[in-house]
Amino acid sequence: MATIKDIAKQAGVTPSTVSRVLNNTGGYNDKTKAKIEAIAKSLHYQKNEAASNLVAKTSNLIGVIITDSKTSFAAPIIDSVEDTAYTNGVRILLAHCGLNNPKRLRFCLDLMAGQKVNGIISVAVQFDDDSLDYLNFTKLPLISLNVTVPHHTSVTIDDVRAAYDGTSFLIDHGYQKTALVAVDRNDPQTGSKRITGYQNAIQDAGLPLASSNIVEGDFSFEAGLKAAEKLLTGDHRPDAIFAASDDAAAGVLSYAYEHNIKVPAELAVLGFDDSHVAKIVTPALTTVKQPFSEMGRMAVEKIMAHSTTKNIMVPYQIMERQSV
Amino acid sequence: MATIKDIAKQAGVTPSTVSRVLNNTGGYNDKTKAKIEAIAKSLHYQKNEAASNLVAKTSNLIGVIITDSKTSFAAPIIDSVEDTAYTNGVRILLAHCGLNNPKRLRFCLDLMAGQKVNGIISVAVQFDDDSLDYLNFTKLPLISLNVTVPHHTSVTIDDVRAAYDGTSFLIDHGYQKTALVAVDRNDPQTGSKRITGYQNAIQDAGLPLASSNIVEGDFSFEAGLKAAEKLLTGDHRPDAIFAASDDAAAGVLSYAYEHNIKVPAELAVLGFDDSHVAKIVTPALTTVKQPFSEMGRMAVEKIMAHSTTKNIMVPYQIMERQSV
DNA sequence: ATGGTTAATGTAAACGGTTGCATAAACAAT
DNA sequence: ATTGTTTATGCAACCGTTTACATTAACCAT
Numbered sequence: 001m002a003t004i005k006d007i008a009k010q011a012g013v014t015p016s017t018v019s020r021v022l023n024n025t026g027g028y029n030d031k032t033k034a035k036i037e038a039i040a041k042s043l044h045y046q047k048n049e050a051a052s053n054l055v056a057k058t059s060n061l062i063g064v065i066i067t068d069s070k071t072s073f074a075a076p077i078i079d080s081v082e083d084t085a086y087t088n089g090v091r092i093l094l095a096h097c098g099l100n101n102p103k104r105l106r107f108c109l110d111l112m113a114g115q116k117v118n119g120i121i122s123v124a125v126q127f128d129d130d131s132l133d134y135l136n137f138t139k140l141p142l143i144s145l146n147v148t149v150p151h152h153t154s155v156t157i158d159d160v161r162a163a164y165d166g167t168s169f170l171i172d173h174g175y176q177k178t179a180l181v182a183v184d185r186n187d188p189q190t191g192s193k194r195i196t197g198y199q200n201a202i203q204d205a206g207l208p209l210a211s212s213n214i215v216e217g218d219f220s221f222e223a224g225l226k227a228a229e230k231l232l233t234g235d236h237r238p239d240a241i242f243a244a245s246d247d248a249a250a251g252v253l254s255y256a257y258e259h260n261i262k263v264p265a266e267l268a269v270l271g272f273d274d275s276h277v278a279k280i281v282t283p284a285l286t287t288v289k290q291p292f293s294e295m296g297r298m299a300v301e302k303i304m305a306h307s308t309t310k311n312i313m314v315p316y317q318i319m320e321r322q323s324v
Numbered sequence: 325m326a327t328i329k330d331i332a333k334q335a336g337v338t339p340s341t342v343s344r345v346l347n348n349t350g351g352y353n354d355k356t357k358a359k360i361e362a363i364a365k366s367l368h369y370q371k372n373e374a375a376s377n378l379v380a381k382t383s384n385l386i387g388v389i390i391t392d393s394k395t396s397f398a399a400p401i402i403d404s405v406e407d408t409a410y411t412n413g414v415r416i417l418l419a420h421c422g423l424n425n426p427k428r429l430r431f432c433l434d435l436m437a438g439q440k441v442n443g444i445i446s447v448a449v450q451f452d453d454d455s456l457d458y459l460n461f462t463k464l465p466l467i468s469l470n471v472t473v474p475h476h477t478s479v480t481i482d483d484v485r486a487a488y489d490g491t492s493f494l495i496d497h498g499y500q501k502t503a504l505v506a507v508d509r510n511d512p513q514t515g516s517k518r519i520t521g522y523q524n525a526i527q528d529a530g531l532p533l534a535s536s537n538i539v540e541g542d543f544s545f546e547a548g549l550k551a552a553e554k555l556l557t558g559d560h561r562p563d564a565i566f567a568a569s570d571d572a573a574a575g576v577l578s579y580a581y582e583h584n585i586k587v588p589a590e591l592a593v594l595g596f597d598d599s600h601v602a603k604i605v606t607p608a609l610t611t612v613k614q615p616f617s618e619m620g621r622m623a624v625e626k627i628m629a630h631s632t633t634k635n636i637m638v639p640y641q642i643m644e645r646q647s648v
Numbered sequence: 649a650t651g652g653t654t655a656a657t658g659t660a661a662a663c664g665g666t667t668g669c670a671t672a673a674a675c676a677a678t
Numbered sequence: 679a680t681t682g683t684t685t686a687t688g689c690a691a692c693c694g695t696t697t698a699c700a701t702t703a704a705c706c707a708t
Contacts, residue, residue, distance in 0.1 A: 001437075003664055003665085004664070004666095005664075005665095013688085014687070014689075015664085016665090016666075016667075016687075016689080016690095017686080017687060017688080018665095019665060019667085020667090022665095025666095025667090027685075027687080028686060029685085029686060032687085044458075044461055046437045046462075047664090047665080048378070048440065048663085048665075049374075049438045049439050050373075050375075050377035050378040050440065050663085050664080050665095051378050051664035051666090051693090052664080052666080054372070054375050054378055054663090054664080054665075054692095054693045054694065054695095055664090055666050055667085055692070056665090064418075068403050068406075069398070069400070069403045069406070070399050070400065070600065072600070074399070075393040075394050075398070075399060076394065078418075079392050079393045079420070082418065082419070082420045086419075086420070086431075091417060091419065091435055091439070092417065093415060093416070093418075094406065094416045094418045095410075095415065096403070096406045096407070096410070104410075107410075113325075113370045114371055115373050115374075115415070116372065116374065134368075137368055221603065250604040250605075254604065254606050254608070257606035276396070276601075277600075277601060277604060279545065280545045280575070280601060280605065281574075281604065281605055281606070282578050282582075282605070282606055283581070327693095327694055327695085328694070328695070329694075329695095337657070337658085339694085339695075339696090340657075340658065340659080340660095340695090340696075340697075341657060343694095344656095344657090344696090344697095346695095347695095349697090351655075351656065351657080352655090352656060352657075353655085353657090356656080356657085371695080372693085372694050374694080375663090375693070375694035375695045375696085376694080376695055376696075377663095378662095378664065378665095378693090378695075378696095379663045379694090379695055379697085380663090380695085380696080649708100651708085652705105652706085652708100653706080653707100654703105654704085654705080654706095655702100655703090655704080656701105656702085656704100657701085657703100658701070658702090659698105659700070660699090661697090661698090662696085662697085662698100663694105663696090664693105665692100665693090666691100667690100667691090668689105668690100668691090669690095669691105670687105670689075670690100671686105672685100672686090672687085672688090673684100673685085673686080673687100674685080674686095675682100675684075675685095676682085676683075676684090677683095678680080678681080678682095
C-alpha cells in the first residue's frame with residue numbers, strides 16, 4: 001500500500017506537504033495540490049488510520065455496546081447510529097456484552113479504551129460497580145440508551161409515565177380488568193418503573209389493585225406466552241394485557257390464537273417498543289412506541305458535540321393498530 | 325493514560341522489556357515479569373492499539389458490511405460473528421452500505437482498507453464492478469454470506485435446491501396449486517435461483533406451470549401482503565404460498581387473517597430463513613431454515629485461518645411448524 | 649583462568665502521519 | 679535598495695509499540 005512518502009517522492013515534495021494537501025489544512029500552491037491529488041489517486045492511496053490515530057490520540061470510532069443483536073430493538077438503534085455516524089465521518093466498533101456478564105462487559109470497555117474511541121453508546125446495558133469504576137477511570141464519555149447510568153448521560157423515555165399512559169389508554173377503552181406482563185420487579189430501571197406507572201393508573205382510575213395481575217418475566221416471546229397461560233386459564237381472566245415488550249405481546253397473541261380467544265374482542269393486547277414485530281403479527285399490535293431511531297441519532301450527536309447533559313427524556317407515543 | 329514508558333520507568337527497565345512481558349514473548353526474569361505486571365495493573369495500563377497496529381500492520385479488526393440492521397437475518401449473523409470474534413480475540417467494525425448504493429459501498433471498503441482490517445464479512449451485499457475492482461486492489465480477504473462474489477469466498481445455501489425442496493414439501497403435503505411470492509426475477513443470486521428450483525419441482529411433479537403463480541417483490545412484509553392480495557382475490561386461488569422470506573410470509577399470513585382465510589386449512593404458507601419472526605407469528609411459520617449462526621461463525625473462522633476455499637454450501641432445513 | 653553458552657535486558661530503528669518551527673522565495677511598501 | 683510581509687515548503691520531532699540486533703552478566707566446562 002502506498003504511503004504519503006511514496007506520494008511525496010513522486011511529487012518531489014516532502015511528506016508534510018502531502019499531509020497538508022490531503023487534510024486540506026491550507027498552505028500550499030494550487031498546482032502542487034492538484035499534482036499531489038492526482039498522484040494519490042493513481043496510487044490508490046489510502047491513509048493508514050492507525051498512524052493517524054496515533055498522533056491524533058483519537059480514532060474517529062464510536063463504540064457501541066449491546067447485550068446481543070437479537071434484542072428486538074437493537075436493530076433500529078444500530079441503524080440510526082450507523083447512519084448518523086456515517087454522516088459525521090465516524091465509524092462503529094461493535095461489541096456484545098451479554099446479559100449480566102460483568103467479565104464480558106469489562107472486556108468490552110477494555111477494548112473501547114484500547115481503541116481510543118471517541119465515546120461509547122450502550123444499549124440497555126446494566127453497569128456493575130466494577131465496570132462503572134473502570135469506565136470512570138477511562139474518562140470515556142458514555143451515552144446510555146434505555147437505562148440510566150449514574151453520572152453519565154442517558155437517553156430514555158419516562159417509563160413510569162409511559163406505563164401509566166398505556167394503562168390509562170386501556171382503561172379509557174373500557175377495559176377494566178387489565179394485567180401487566182413480562183416485567184421484572186427487581187429491575188430498578190424498567191420493570192419497577194413500569195409497575196409503578198401501571199399501579200398508579202389503576203388506582204387513579206379507582207379500580208381495584210390485585211397483585212396477581214402482574215406476571216413477571218423477561219421481555220421474551222416465551223415470557224408473554226407463559227404469562228398469558230397463567231392469566232387466561234384462571235378464574236379472574238383479564239380483558240386486557242399490557243406486555244412489557246412487543247415480543248411478549250406476540251406471545252400473548254400466540255396463546256390467544258391457540259385457544260381461540262379473539263383479539264381485541266375478548267382480549268386487548270398492548271405492546272411496548274413498536275419494534276419490527278409489532279407491524280407484522282396478527283392482529284397488528286397497538287403498542288407504546290419508543291423512538292429508537294431518534295435515540296440512536298441523539299446518542300451519536302451528543303458524543304460528537306461533547307455534550308454533557310445528563311438525563312434526556314424522549315417522548316413515547318401510543319401507536320394504535322388492531323390489538324386494542 | 326499510562327504508556328509502557330511509564331511502566332518501564334517505574335520498574336527501572338526499558339520499554340522493550342515491558343513490551344516483552346506484556347506480550348508474553350518470553351526472555352525475561354520471573355521477578356521482573358511480576359513487578360511489571362503489578363505496575364501495569366496499578367496504573368490501569370491499557371495498550372494503545374493504534375501504535376500496536378501501526379507496527380503490526382494489522383488491526384485485529386474484522387469488517388462487517390451489511391445493507392442495514394433491520395434486515396431480519398442480519399441479527400443472528402452478527403450475533404454469531406461477534407461471539408466467534410470474541411473468542412478469537414478480534415473485534416468488529418460495522419458498516420452499512422445501504423441497498424444498491426455503490427457510493428456508500430465504496431466508502432465502506434475505503435474505511436475497511438484504512439483500518440487495515442484482517443478481513444471483510446459482507447452479508448447479502450451485491451458488489452458492483454467498481455467496488456469489486458477496488459476490493460481486489462486492496463487485497464483484503466472477503467467472505468460473502470448469502471450471495472456469491474466472483475473470485476471471493478462465499479457461504480450460501482443451495483438456493484435452487486432449497487426452493488425445489490420447499491416446493492416439493494408443499495406438493496408432498498397435498499397442495500397442488502402453489503405460488504411463489506416476493507422473489508425478484510432479476511436478482512441472479514437468490515430470486516432467479518429460487519424461481520428455477522420452484523419451477524423444476526412443479527414440472528418434476530407433473531403439475532402445470534403458470535407464470536401467474538410467481539409474484540415478484542422484495543423480501544418485505546409488504547411484498548407478501550400485496551402478493552397475497554393479488555393471488556387470493558383472483559379466480560385461480562392457490563392453496564399454498566411459498567414466500568421468499570419469513571417477513572413476506574408474515575405478510576401473507578396477515579392478509580389471510582384479515583380476510584378470514586384459515587391457515588393452514590385453506591391456505592398453506594411456507595416461509596424462508598427461519599428468522600426471529602417465524603416463531604412468533606400466528607400460526608408459527610413452517611419455513612426453510614438458513615443456518616445463519618453457522619454461517620457467521622464460519623465466516624470469522626475462515627478469515628482467521630486465511631482459508632482460500634471458494635464457494636461453501638451450507639445445509640438448509642425445513643422447520644415444520646403450524647403454517648403448512 | 650579461559651572460552652563458550654545461555655538468559656536477561658538494553659539500544660535504536662522502524663511503522664506512517666502530523667505539526668510547530670524554520671527557511672526561502674516572492675512580493676509589496678517605503 | 680532596504681525592510682517587512684506573505685506564501686509555500688522543508689525539517690525534524692513526536693505519537694506508543696515492537697523487534698532485530700547488540701550487550702552484559704552469569705554460569706558451566708575445560
